[in-house]
Amino acid sequence: xxxxxxxxxxxxxxxxxxxxxxxxxxxxxxxxxxxxxxxxxxxxxxxxxxxxxxxxxxxxxxxxxxxxxxxxxxxxxxxxxxxxxxxxxxxxxxxxxxxxxxxxxxxxxxxxxxxxxxxxxxxxxxxxxxxxxxxxxxxxxxxxxxxxxxxxxxxxxxxxxxxxxxxxxxxxxxxxxxxxxxxxxxxxxxxxxxxxxxxxxxxxxxxxxxxxxxxxxxxxxxxxxxxxxxxxxxxxxxxxxxxxxxxxxxxxxxxxxxxxxxxxxxxxxxxxxxxxxxxxxxxxxxxxxxxxxxxxxxxxxxxxxxxxxxxxxxxxxxxxxx
Numbered sequence: 001x002x003x004x005x006x007x008x009x010x011x012x013x014x015x016x017x018x019x020x021x022x023x024x025x026x027x028x029x030x031x032x033x034x035x036x037x038x039x040x041x042x043x044x045x046x047x048x049x050x051x052x053x054x055x056x057x058x059x060x061x062x063x064x065x066x067x068x069x070x071x072x073x074x075x076x077x078x079x080x081x082x083x084x085x086x087x088x089x090x091x092x093x094x095x096x097x098x099x100x101x102x103x104x105x106x107x108x109x110x111x112x113x114x115x116x117x118x119x120x121x122x123x124x125x126x127x128x129x130x131x132x133x134x135x136x137x138x139x140x141x142x143x144x145x146x147x148x149x150x151x152x153x154x155x156x157x158x159x160x161x162x163x164x165x166x167x168x169x170x171x172x173x174x175x176x177x178x179x180x181x182x183x184x185x186x187x188x189x190x191x192x193x194x195x196x197x198x199x200x201x202x203x204x205x206x207x208x209x210x211x212x213x214x215x216x217x218x219x220x221x222x223x224x225x226x227x228x229x230x231x232x233x234x235x236x237x238x239x240x241x242x243x244x245x246x247x248x249x250x251x252x253x254x255x256x257x258x259x260x261x262x263x264x265x266x267x268x269x270x271x272x273x274x275x276x277x278x279x280x281x282x283x284x285x286x287x288x289x290x291x292x293x294x295x296x297x298x299x300x301x302x303x304x305x306x307x308x309x310x311x312x313x314x315x316x317x318x319x320x321x322x
Contacts, residue, residue, distance in 0.1 A: 020063075021185040023053050024158040028067035029119035031154035031182055036163055037142050038066075038074065038114075039150035044167040046098055047180035048091050048160040049138040054185065058134035062292045063186030063319050064106075065123045068116035069152035073197070076114070077145030081107035081124060085136035091162045093175050098139045098162070104130050108244055111259075113197045113314070116151050121184045123193035125317055127243045129292060132187075140183065143167065153181040188291060190215040190321030196247065196298075196314040199258035202305025203229055205276070207313035209299055215318040218286035223316055228276040228301035235300040235310075236280045237264035242296050242315065255308035261315035262296040272301065284320060293320040 020026075037045035061083065084103040091098050106128045116122040132138060161180035164173035192211040200206045205227035213221035228234055241263040250258040272278040280297070284290060299313040 019188045021054050021187070023049050023183040023185065024156050028121050028154060028182065031067070031156045033069035033152035034155045034179070034181070035150065035152050036161070036181070037144045039152050040146065041165050042145045042167050043163055043165050044095060044141070044143050044173060045163045046091055046095060046139055046141045046161065046173070047183065048086070049140065049183065049185065050159070051135065051137050054132060054134070054138065056134055059132045059187040060292055061130040061132055061185055061187055062126065062294070063123055063189070063191055064126050064140070065121035065184035065186065067120070067154035067182045068118055068122050069154055071118045072116055072149060072151050074114045074116060074151050075147040075149050076112045077147050078110050079107065079112040079145065080105060080143045081126070082141040083130040084139045085133060086139045087136050089137065091139065091160050091175070093162055093172050095141070095162070095171065095173055099141065101136070103141070104128060106130055109247070111247060113195060115194055123191055123317065123319070125193070125195050125242060127241065155179055155181045186319065188322050191319045192221060193317045194314055195317065196259060196261045198313040199255065199311050201227070201229060201301065201303040201311040203276070207299055207301055207311050209297065209313040209316050211316045211318060215284065215295070215320050217284050217288065217290055217320060217322065220281050220283045221318050222279050222281045223297040223299070225272065225278040225299045225301070225313060226276060228272040228278065228299070229303055230272065230274045230276050232272045232276065232301045232303065234270050234272055234278050234302070236268040236270060237262045237298045237300065238266045238268065239263045239296050240265060240294060242317070250308070250312065253308055255306075255310065255312070258308070258312040260298070260312065262298045282318070288322070290320045291322055294318065295320065
C-alpha cells in the first residue's frame with residue numbers, strides 16, 4: 001500500500017517543474033526575528049498561504065522550509081505539522097475551523113532535534129507530502145513543545161498567523177495579524193537536510209552525519225560520517241521513512257542516549273578510515289518518476305567500549321528533485 005502511494009505521488013511530482021514557492025520572497029536573511037513558534041513555550045501556530053502565492057496551480061508539496069534567525073541545534077519535545085485547504089481568505093481564531101476541510105499530518109516527531117543555520121532556508125522533516133488542489137488557500141500548522149533550546153525565525157508583514165502559547169487543547173487562539181514566519185514551499189526542487197542527534201562513543205566524540213552533493217535526478221549525493229572510532233566497522237541504514245514509530249529510543253537496549261531514526265529498507269556496511277570518517281554515495285537514475293522521493297540515511301558505528309557495543313549518528317534527509 002505504501003509503495004503504491006509513493007509511486008502515485010512521485011508520478012504527480014514528476015509532471016511538475018523543479019520549483020519552490022517563497023512566501024513572501026526568497027530572502028531568508030531579511031525580516032524581523034521572532035521566537036514564535038520554535039523559540040518559546042508550548043505553542044499551537046497557524047499560518048496562511050494564499051492561492052496566488054502558490055501560482056494557483058495544483059502541486060505535490062514534498063518539502064517545507066523556514067528561515068532561522070540564528071545558528072543552533074534546536075531540541076524540542078513532540079512537534080507535529082499539519083496542512084489543510086482553506087476556502088476563506090482569512091484564518092479564524094478557532095484553530096479547528098481552519099483545518100475543517102481535512103487536515104493532513106505531514107510531520108509527527110515525538111522528540112525533534114533540528115539543526116538550523118541563520119539566514120538560509122532550513123528544511124523541516126516533512127514526512128508525508130501534501131496534495132495541493134491549486135484552488136484554495138493553504139493553512140500550515142505547527143504544534144511545538146519547547147525543549148532545551150529553540151530558535152527565532154524570520155517573519156514579514158505579509159501573511160496572517162493565529163497562535164496560542166502555553167497551549168493545552170484550547171480551541172481559540174490570538175489573531176496575530178499579517179506577521180507570519182517566512183516560508184519556502186517545495187514542489188519539485190531537490191534539497192539535503194539533517195536532523196536528530198548522535199550518541200557519544202568511547203572516544204568521547206559523537207558520530208556526525210553530513211550530506212554533500214546533489215539529490216537531483218541523475219546526480220550523486222553522499223552521506224559522510226565523522227567521529228567514529230578509527231577503522232571501525234559501520235552500518236549504514238537507508239530508508240524512505242522517519243515516521244512513527246521512529247525515532248526509537250535505543251536506551252532500552254542498553255545504548256544510552258542513542259536513537260534509531262530511519263525505517264531501514266537496506267543496511268550497508270562500510271569501514272571508517274584512520275580518522276574515523278566514512279562515506280556512502282547514492283547515485284540517482286535520471287528518472288523523473290523519482291521526483292518527490294525522500295531517502296533517509298543514518299550511521300551506526302561499532303564501538304566495543306560504548307554501552308551496547310555501538311553508537312549512532314544523527315540522520316540525513318535527501319529530497320529527490322528535478
